[in-house]
Amino acid sequence: MRFVLRSKIFRAKVTEANLNYTGSITIDSDLIEKSGLWVGEKVLVVSNTSGARLETYVIAGKAGSGVICMNGAAAHLIKKDEIIIIMGFELTDKHISPKIIFVDENNKCIEKV
Numbered sequence: 001m002r003f004v005l006r007s008k009i010f011r012a013k014v015t016e017a018n019l020n021y022t023g024s025i026t027i028d029s030d031l032i033e034k035s036g037l038w039v040g041e042k043v044l045v046v047s048n049t050s051g052a053r054l055e056t057y058v059i060a061g062k063a064g065s066g067v068i069c070m071n072g073a074a075a076h077l078i079k080k081d082e083i084i085i086i087m088g089f090e091l092t093d094k095h096i097s098p099k100i101i102f103v104d105e106n107n108k109c110i111e112k113v
Contacts (some may be wrong), residue, residue, distance in 0.1 A: 005098040007036040007088035011048065012068045017080045021071035025056050027086065029063040034109050036099040037088050044089070045074070048081035061066050066107035 009031055010041050016026075024046060027037070037043065056074050059065035068086075070078045076082060090096060102111040 001091050001093050003091055004089040004096055005087060006050045006096060007023045007098040008084040008098055009035050009037075009099060010102050011083050011104060012086060012107050014068050014070055014078060014082045014084060015066060015107065016069035016078050017075035017078070018069055018071050019059075019073075019075045020111050021075075023072035023074070024055060025058045025065055025074065026059050026061040026069035026071060026087065028107060029060045031068075031101065031103070031107065032058060032060055033111065034099070034112060035086075035088070035101050037086070040086055042086045045070075045078060046085045046087070047078045048084065050078065052077040054075050054078065068107055 039060050046053050100113040101109050104110045
């Protein structure tokens with residue numbers, strides 16, 4: 001069994017960083033659906049801007065809003081306007097093809113692979 005990439009949101013822009021939330025990453029519900037992520041799923045978040053890497057879980061934001069918000073302690077590591085990659089993994093013994101979505105500067109899906 002191996003952990004393999006199942007879902008990826010590529011080069012999303014952090015729209016908010018909220019230290020006063022209990023934790024997680026808020027993601028536009030449309031992006032959650034298109035990428036195949038689940039609400040509550042553990043994800044790896046990597047900042048192309050700062051190099052920070054962290055694990056957290058997904059909560060749903062308003063559909064069509066483009067929201068990507070780092071909440072709680074994660075907001076110390078990844079801040080507003082940073083460019084990030086959000087990845088979900090699966091433990092499997094089979095080869096899987098990940099769902100990868102590319103977004104524009106407003107976090108709208110422009111391509112799905």
